[in-house]
């Protein structure tokens with residue numbers, strides 16, 4: 209399908225990008241990898257009058273690993289994450305999730321900032337951001353601001369970004385060295401968006417679950433932490449019965465709508481199964 213017509217700009221600085229977005233009052237859109245925006249244009253789901261290309265903003269391509277955590281610039285691509293060996297130690301759950309994203313060609317172009325701003329409820333990065341209490345840095349005419357991931361995603365394809373703001377960075381808190389994790393998703397075909405996915409993490413202290421995180425993707429209009437499922441494990445002994453209780457709590461906590469890909473009832477069951485499998489991966493040999 210042919211795209212609607214639009215003007216195109218490719219500025220070299222963030223300040224110029226923001227000035228262009230501000231001048232067009234919501235009629236302009238940034239373009240990063242184009243892997244979500246171009247299909248949206250083709251289907252006439254959006255029709256900006258100006259596309260502002262971010263590809264010259266090399267300062268947004270940084271991956272920074274410090275004692276405080278991991279920071280990814282908005283123009284970091286999926287391929288960059290998978291090709292950064294230090295990230296596998298610094299944030300193994302993030303890398304495990306990114307391995308499920310789309311196909312080779314899309315991973316070569318799709319970016320961190322594009323995924324966050326697009327806010328697909330079934331996308332992996334927003335889910336990991338919410339599960340791990342990441343912060344998203346946005347910059348616009350009023351300067352930079354930091355938004356908790358839990359507050360950033362407002363609904364399907366809706367975020368807290370203002371029309372003149374771009375995402376510049378996402379920051380993940382430091383990953384404790386011995387933290388255990390699991391990520392499981394189910395998609396009809398390899399590379400498709402997940403019908404449902406679960407991200408879990410916990411620290412093991414004297415055979416007990418501590419600092420439990422259970423995140424769910426694809427079962428609502430945005431990614432969520434499942435607090436009831438976390439409570440089912442927190443402080444308890446690491447045992448099969450606890451895993452089953454957590455999976456049941458996860459399933460009860462969600463109320464996904466029916467859509468063309470699956471019924472809500474199917475997704476409700478599926479998230480329990482994904483949580484159970486992810487927990488088993490995280491627990492490994494801890495259950496004796």
Ligand SMILES: Cc1cc2nc3c(=O)[nH]c(=O)nc-3n(C[C@H](O)[C@H](O)[C@H](O)COP(=O)(O)OP(=O)(O)OC[C@H]3O[C@@H](n4cnc5c(N)ncnc54)[C@H](O)[C@@H]3O)c2cc1C
Nearest residue numbers: 240241242243244245310318319321322325331332374375
């Ligand atoms: C066939 C196919 C399968 C896919 N499967 C998956 C999948 O399994 N999991 C998954 O997570 N994704 C999947 N994707 C989406 C892919 O990961 C996209 O690349 C990603 O969601 C958007 O990144 P982008 O850089 O391509 O953004 P673009 O398409 O360039 O932009 C997307 C949106 O974000 C805005 N935007 C871009 N960058 C910024 C920024 N820095 N600040 C503010 N706004 C910005 C744009 O204006 C636009 O509204 C798939 C895509 C395709 C085509």
